[in-house]
Amino acid sequence: DVVLTQTPVSLLISLGGQASISCRSSQSLVHSNGNTYLHWYLQKPGQSPQLLIYQVSNRFSGIPDRFSGSGSGTDFTLKISRVEPEDLGVYYCLQRTHNPLTFGSGTKLEIK
């Protein structure tokens, strides 16, 4: 199975600050069709995960441009600028290139 390693495990960020989360894959996530199926989710306390970014860098509908994704191959990054109180929760990456689909271990964002 593809292992997704997320770092850091937790982040303590001041309001208005910037957060950066890394997701490294044990295999390239480039599909045979040329697409890279790496998505990012935020799970707020007591809620289901919600889609933020799909296919590395595409913001889902309604997601503010404070959230951005980048990367290629095996290394991916989620950046959150101008952190707001509603950004707290656990962030997960997910790869859909290889079966079985796998999630990263999560990064908990706390607000100072």
Next chain:
Amino acid sequence: EVKLLESGGGLVQPGGSLRLSCAASGFTFTDFYMSWIRQPPGKAPEWLGVIRNKANGYTTEYNPSVKGRFTISRDNTQNILYLQMNTLRAEDTAIYYCARQQLFDYWGQGVMVTVSS
């Protein structure tokens, strides 16, 4: 508005069976792949499997971790997704979610399954 609503969770003894349901609305159900994902308390989610859409013959694929014990099916007349779970173990204790694949853009609220004697 897209809605997914799981039901059928609860407490079951080891070795027992349970069937979860996920009622879908707000979109053309047959157009979409549908998945089940579970999340043990305090841990990361785990993808369990998928049932494809009409165009792909409603075929299924499973995570090897549950293959042979779990079965995903769908009722396309009532827009319901199912997860049949057999030979349940303590490690199957988790919140179970249905979600719309391929983006996992919509998730249900989840249902708790506890396997314990």
